[in-house]
Amino acid sequence: MSRPSRPAPWLGPEDGRVDPSAPGVLRPLLERAAGLATLAEGEALPAARLAAQLGEADLARALLARSGGLLDSAEAARLLAEPLPAALLRAARNDLPPAPPALALAPGEREMFVRGLAAWLLRGAGTGGPRVALPPAPAGVPPLPAGLSVLPALPAPERWRWGIERALASAQEQGQDHLTLACASWSTQQEALRSLRERYGAEAVGDEDSPITVLTLEDAVRLLSAAWTWDLPRFARLLSGPLLLDGLHTLVPDLLGVVTDLLADASRVFGWTVLGLPGVGRDWPAAFQPLPAPPTSALPSASAGTPGQPCQVVCPPQPRDLHALARAVAAQPGDRLVMLPSRASAARLAGLLPGSTLLSSSLCPVHLAAQVEALSERRRRGEPVLVVATTLPPPLLGTFGHLWHLLAPLPHLAEALSLCQGTLHVVSLLDVATPVAWGEQVELTRALLAAGRPLGDPATQRDYYRQVAERRGQALRQSGLAHERQALNYATLASELVPRPGTSVPVFVPYDEAARQLIAELHEARVFAGPALRYAAWLTPSEAARAVRRGQAESLGWALLWRAPYDPQYGLASELVAQARLSEQG
DSSP, rough: OOSSOOOOOOSSOTOOOOOTTTTHHHHHHHHHHHHHHHTTOOOOOHHHHHHHHTTTTTHHHHHHHHGGGOOOOHHHHHHHHSOOOHHHHHHHHHHSSSOOOOHHHOHHHHHHHHHHHHHHHHHHHOOOOOOOOOOOOTOOOOOOOOOEOOOOOOOHHHHHHHHHHHHHEEEEEEEHOEEEESSHHHHHHHHOOOOOOHHHHHTTEESSSSSSSEEEEEHHHHHTTTTTTHHHHHHEEEEHHEEEEGGGGOHHHHHHHHHHHHHHHHHHHOOOOOEEEESSOOOOOOTEEEOOOOOOOSSOTTTTTOOOOEEEEEEEESBHHHHHHHHHHSSSOSOEEOSSSHHHHHHOOOOOOTOOEEEETTTTTTHHHHHHHHHHHHTTHHHHHHEEEESOOGGGGGGGEEEEEESSSHHHHHHHHEEEEEEEEEOOTSSSSSHHHHHHHHHHHHHHHHHTTTTHHHHHHHHHHHHHHHOOOOOOOHHHHHHHTTTTTHHHHHHSSSSSSSEHHHEEOSSHHHHHHHHHHHHHHHOOOGGGGGEEEEOOOHHHHHHHHSSSEOOOOSSSSEOOOBBBBBBTTTHHHHHHHHHHOO
């Protein structure tokens, strides 16, 4: 990822003001940064070099973030070693008060401390809060304990509701004005937005201007490992209120281990409150304190004790290809959903199934939301729908009589089961590759299915996770990422933890007038904030390079601006859909 072409404006407290929401452990260094900035006449790089040459290593690394990012240690050392005028160093030694004493921190804690310090330096003092007040906590709901905790497995609406109520009590107790819920996928984010807006109102629930912020888990993981100027201020906001993590159970064990370490270090250093909201049963890392289930009286009466929808799971013995799958799907009546792992395979199948609706990252999230709303309207009219998707649709669409799902790790199938009221077909396909990252998880799931173990059974889910942890060589990758943290290699860690490292390129598409305005701003600034991704679809690097060669897109280095027409039905997948239709005709 390239750095900004010009520096961001200085947002640090050069006037001596310190953000009142900043953790107490950071305030002495924020005040120290204001003095250094004054001597350096507001210039970030000289201020960072001044801190470094005064022996204040942590503050130097944090101040360097304004020049583009926290960087890796080798590049940071090169930039910080440039000599400064002797008069400037002399003024710093003579005019500034003594530096705050260095803190005794473990390596992981220090890595997180520097990230948090950089985040608040870039966030600055006087940052505006949410547009409306945080809703009050219900009477009698206890606040969350300090640190990391986790609820027992609950259905999505119930775990969101109880988690939010306890987080409201915590925020109220701490005088905080917002909280954040991170959902496992785009579809669960949409369902959480709908459910929580019904309960708290549309103005109270939304993006990072709202007191109840709803992000994706992918976005939360990116902010936990924030290394760049555009993400760091968002990390400061994330840290300044309770965080609820829905879908931690979907992370593979090695990634869960690294994320847990980041959360635990942030909690110890900054006093952060974090709650896990799982949808399946599993054994959690020791850093998470198990919490009791909410009392029955706290759950909606309609859902307390409601049995799951009946669904038969079938596993056809022979693999088939996409054409055969399309014929099998077309032969069934009623509402149908097909889940495939990749954008390309989903686009090809959509081309083989006329009348189907495609939900994939070939469409930007705003476009996806419009597609879901159109599907909801059709279902309200009693029309059957056929959906091809790479991520589960929001539960607001209801259940499907037939659901086809490529053989996948058990958590994927268990979540799909909740949308099926009829038959779940677990299929193997000859011309669709299984994601490499799934590896042994797929074979373990196959064995559990062959043994007749029920997907939705908590005992099956816990057994699955135990066996995955035993089989994977997770310690090797975790130790590698732990080394990057200890070495303060922020850029490398961020690139490793991004869920799509090196495999996808964001493409900002002209979906509507707001998107076209965003593209104009990005063309000028070359830097984007995370919420801008609501107008981003995705391509593989080879697809992105081809689009640039054809003149369909303009490259920003880290992303593309789409300059060709954007298909209102299939987004960036329109070419693959058309090719699939031609192959069927041939």
